[in-house]
Amino acid sequence: MVIRFYNTYTKKKELFKPINKNEVTLYTCGPTVYKPIHLGNARTFLIEDLLRRHLEFSGFKVKQVMNITDVGHLTRDDIEAGEDKIQAEARRKKVTPKQIAEVNEKDFYAQMKQLNVLKAYKYPRATDHIKEMQDWIKKLLKNKLAYEVNGSVYFDISRFKNYGKLSGNTIANLKAGKSGRNLRSEDKKHFYDFALWVNDSEHLMNWKSPWCAKGYPGWHLECTVMATKYLGKQFDIHMGGEDNIFPHHEAEIAQAEGVTGKRWVNYWIHPRHLMVDKKKMSKRDGNFYTPEDIYSRGFTPRQLRFFLISTHYRTKLNFTFEALEASNKSLQKLITFIDDLQNASGRSAKDRKNLDIDGALSALRVKFIVSMNGDLNISGALGALFTFVTRINKHMRSGYISPADAKKILIQLKKFDKVLGVLFWKGTDKLSLEIKQLIKQREDARKKDDWATSDKIRDELRGMGIELQDVGAKTKVVVKFNV
Numbered sequence: 001m002v003i004r005f006y007n008t009y010t011k012k013k014e015l016f017k018p019i020n021k022n023e024v025t026l027y028t029c030g031p032t033v034y035k036p037i038h039l040g041n042a043r044t045f046l047i048e049d050l051l052r053r054h055l056e057f058s059g060f061k062v063k064q065v066m067n068i069t070d071v072g073h074l075t076r077d078d079i080e081a082g083e084d085k086i087q088a089e090a091r092r093k094k095v096t097p098k099q100i101a102e103v104n105e106k107d108f109y110a111q112m113k114q115l116n117v118l119k120a121y122k123y124p125r126a127t128d129h130i131k132e133m134q135d136w137i138k139k140l141l142k143n144k145l146a147y148e149v150n151g152s153v154y155f156d157i158s159r160f161k162n163y164g165k166l167s168g169n170t171i172a173n174l175k176a177g178k179s180g181r182n183l184r185s186e187d188k189k190h191f192y193d194f195a196l197w198v199n200d201s202e203h204l205m206n207w208k209s210p211w212c213a214k215g216y217p218g219w220h221l222e223c224t225v226m227a228t229k230y231l232g233k234q235f236d237i238h239m240g241g242e243d244n245i246f247p248h249h250e251a252e253i254a255q256a257e258g259v260t261g262k263r264w265v266n267y268w269i270h271p272r273h274l275m276v277d278k279k280k281m282s283k284r285d286g287n288f289y290t291p292e293d294i295y296s297r298g299f300t301p302r303q304l305r306f307f308l309i310s311t312h313y314r315t316k317l318n319f320t321f322e323a324l325e326a327s328n329k330s331l332q333k334l335i336t337f338i339d340d341l342q343n344a345s346g347r348s349a350k351d352r353k354n355l356d357i358d359g360a361l362s363a364l365r366v367k368f369i370v371s372m373n374g375d376l377n378i379s380g381a382l383g384a385l386f387t388f389v390t391r392i393n394k395h396m397r398s399g400y401i402s403p404a405d406a407k408k409i410l411i412q413l414k415k416f417d418k419v420l421g422v423l424f425w426k427g428t429d430k431l432s433l434e435i436k437q438l439i440k441q442r443e444d445a446r447k448k449d450d451w452a453t454s455d456k457i458r459d460e461l462r463g464m465g466i467e468l469q470d471v472g473a474k475t476k477v478v479v480k481f482n483v
Contacts, residue, residue, distance in 0.1 A: 068125045
């Protein structure tokens with residue numbers, strides 16, 4: 001079956017055809033490690049994980065590189081103003097930038113592990129590639145696509161004819177002010193040129209360069225250099241949040257193709273924003289939640305992962321706790337279904353008319369794969385899965401799903417979970433606040449010899465994937481499926 005993705009570069013859905021037949025090269029913009037990631041960041045990383053998982057499910061070997069930005073990302077990088085984000089945080093906390101970066105990079109890896117995100121092939125740090133960046137700048141200067149002024153080096157957008165093809169912010173639009181950028185600088189030839197190297201002896205992270213005694217690289221340059229180093233002069237897919245389209249990704253293209261003279265990336269894929277009260281979630285605006293904020297409310301990484309991947313990536317997702325609760329109910333339906341299958345003891349489906357397990361599984365498989373092949377249509381894939389669950393549940397309640405039937409279904413669900421990463425959870429979710437409260441209520445009921453309430457709560461918890469084993473006055477909690 002064919003796979004199609006919406007390509008931001010061409011503004012249409014395109015047949016996916018990798019450069020190398022059986023391997024996909026994938027670059028994903030990683031975190032700027034000045035603070036813990038928020039849910040908007042997490043959604044982007046999870047969509048990237050979903051895409052990678054589906055490609056691997058489809059038989060491709062995926063070589064993924066995700067950068068770690070530990071220098072050069074300014075507080076107003078959309079207009080190249082303000083202070084380096086990591087430096088600003090270091091000043092605020094009275095520690096070194098390196099300490100800030102190390103703590104938040106470590107936290108990032110921990111968050112990705114909790115959310116069941118597959119590890120990338122490589123996580124290159126910007127500060128480990130300063131020489132390569134300086135070498136790239138030299139090539140741009142040689143090609144007359146860059147110029148040096150007072151120790152800083154800028155990219156001359158006017159000399160790159162394809163600038164604006166990704167975002168629509170062509171030079172004509174920039175001159176007219178349609179991009180929203182309004183930066184004036186005495187150093188620049190044009191206000192829309194961007195920095196490749198910044199002369200700044202006061203910056204807490206600085207390096208010697210051919211152009212100044214102390215300076216640091218521009219944020220856009222970092223990704224161009226690291227992606228090319230580890231994936232080659234041409235690679236298949238570049239992903240990142242939609243806020244990176246301009247100026248970041250537009251600048252990356254100009255820098256890369258300005259040196260190689262070739263089309264750098266074939267497919268650009270951008271997940272939409274996560275919203276809070278219909279406004280973009282961002283650290284700058286202070287309207288954000290971190291994953292830890294969500295866990296402190298009694299939710300778990302498994303629930304959060306399911307919520308963040310369940311809406312199509314090109315649809316803005318509005319976060320509310322009510323929406324998270326509703327998503328959790330859907331996830332719980334799948335968890336309970338798997339639990340019931342593992343305990344199925346009914347008659348064979350062959351004994352019941354209009355119930356063909358093999359045929360139903362085949363139809364489900366086609367619908368799931370076709371949906372995911374169609375620009376990662378997760379809504380269609382999950383819709384097909386829930387329709388199947390409803391149908392099988394009906395027969396299971398009637399006693400017509402045997403252990404052999406259940407095994408066939410479980411095998412297929414495990415295959416789907418290579419894409420979803422939520423059904424057969426291997427994480428270490430903590431018990432939610434709701435579950436803890438129910439366990440406490442049951443303990444109180446047992447102390448009062450209120451066995452009816454005790455049994456009712458036990459059954460309720462069993463449906464939530466929690467098995468209670470009473471040993472004398474004590475109760476052992478067994479998490480059969482983390483929720």
